[in-house]
Amino acid sequence: MILLTCLIIGMVSHVLSDSTGCAAPHSLDKQLTRLSQHFNINHPDVGNGGAIFTNILKKYKQIPEKSIILDAILHLYLDLFKVLMQHNEVKDEVSIVANSLNECMTSANYKTQKELLSDLKKLYxxxxxxxxxxxxxxxxxxxxxxxxxxxxxxxxxxxxxxxxRI
Structure with a gap:
């Protein structure tokens, strides 16, 4: 759980920086720093097993595919934040970051991606x-x-x- 949490905290700013209609990542620096400290992301075991999301994101170079993956990752973050809300020490920080992610999800670009994801689920x-x-x-x-x-x-x-190319 700690590994997942640490990698997710690191990915939040990456996701927010790639998303239009979202809060600027630097506006969440304070909250992300507090979460990083709380979950001790500098612990040596954090690197074991590799990254959770960045390896997947790096596979997709084209915008449509990358956007679909980002949408799925945003949903995973929100699920994680529901679990993290039980930690009273970081409840405020989690709430602020979760609200920023929700803003990303309500942007017009992500509504289209949400429909696309829904259609893919129908197909499967x-x-x-x-x-x-x-x-x-x-x-x-x-x-x-x-x-x-x-x-x-x-x-x-x-x-x-x-x-x-030459």
Missing amino acids: NIKWDDQMVQRKAIIELHDVLDIMKDTGKRRRKRNMGRRP
């Missing part, structure tokens, strides 16, 4: 053993393949206009 919950679902999927397959082909063409055209 499709019941493939239902014959009606199978029929609908087969009917839509041609359209899906056309969209995929068109998406690939746009990427190639966009990349053709770029000069090669």
Whole structure:
């Protein structure tokens, strides 16, 4: 739990700095410093097992994918802060940081990402053993393949206009 908490505290400022419509990370310096001290993030065991979120975030370079991951991470932070609110010594700091994260979640950009995440969940919950679902999927397959082909063409055209790196 301490490892998770320490890495999450470090990630809060990273998430806030990458998000539009959020509090500036430096405005939370006092709260993040207090949380860092409370959870003793300089303890040698904190580095064991590697990072929790930054390794995942670094895998995604394009904005849409990175934004979806950031949205999921914000939700995880809010879940963590519900647990941390039980620590009376840092309750105020946790509350301030959680409110900042909530501001990020209500920005227009994150509303779109929230819808996208919701749609992804719907897709993963499709019941493939239902014959009606199978029929609908087969009917839509041609359209899906056309969209995929068109998406690939746009990427190639966009990349053709770029000069090669030297």
